Amino acid sequence: MAAPRILKVVVSSGTGKKKDAKQIEFIADRLARITGQKPSARPARQSIASFKLREGDSVGLQVTLRGERMFDFLDKLIHVALPRTRDFRGLSAGSIDGMGNMTIGIREHTIFPEVADEDLKDIFGLAITIVTTAKTHEEAESFLRHIGIPMRVDEASKH
Numbered sequence: 001m002a003a004p005r006i007l008k009v010v011v012s013s014g015t016g017k018k019k020d021a022k023q024i025e026f027i028a029d030r031l032a033r034i035t036g037q038k039p040s041a042r043p044a045r046q047s048i049a050s051f052k053l054r055e056g057d058s059v060g061l062q063v064t065l066r067g068e069r070m071f072d073f074l075d076k077l078i079h080v081a082l083p084r085t086r087d088f089r090g091l092s093a094g095s096i097d098g099m100g101n102m103t104i105g106i107r108e109h110t111i112f113p114e115v116a117d118e119d120l121k122d123i124f125g126l127a128i129t130i131v132t133t134a135k136t137h138e139e140a141e142s143f144l145r146h147i148g149i150p151m152r153v154d155e156a157s158k159h
Helices: 021-035 067-084 137-146
Strands: 006-014 040-043 058-065 102-106 126-132
Touching (some): 006 021, 021 058, 021 067
Antiparallel strands (some): 040 058
8 A cells, every 4th residue: 555645735715706808817816826826716516596697707815735835834834834823723623524635724925935925905715625545534644644634632633
């Protein structure tokens, strides 16, 4: 059995109610600064009248990192960004799914050093998914702890 490895890291942000092109451009610029790669727009798959959403409208931005950029981003996330988070005590092991992938929710993009903005009026959140080759929750948890992902110790694994 081969040891697990990280395949890719996906960083995404929903644009939600932000229909203004300037706001979407702002989020795209900040995502590009954080990841070092230009984000791609994610279109809506179907129209939903109650959300005033049409098929094809941009509902989010996404960046997929692989190789050197992926490892640089993870290093920055683990050693710089997460420690800057207010009241950070480690990530929950419950954020690892049954397929061995971990999804981290970040409430404020300002924890990254590239976007220490003076104007903090437009703060947005990010979802960071670490896709691994691990087959189970336990295997992924052990692997992610080993590579340095800060996880809570007091919490017993829920799986």
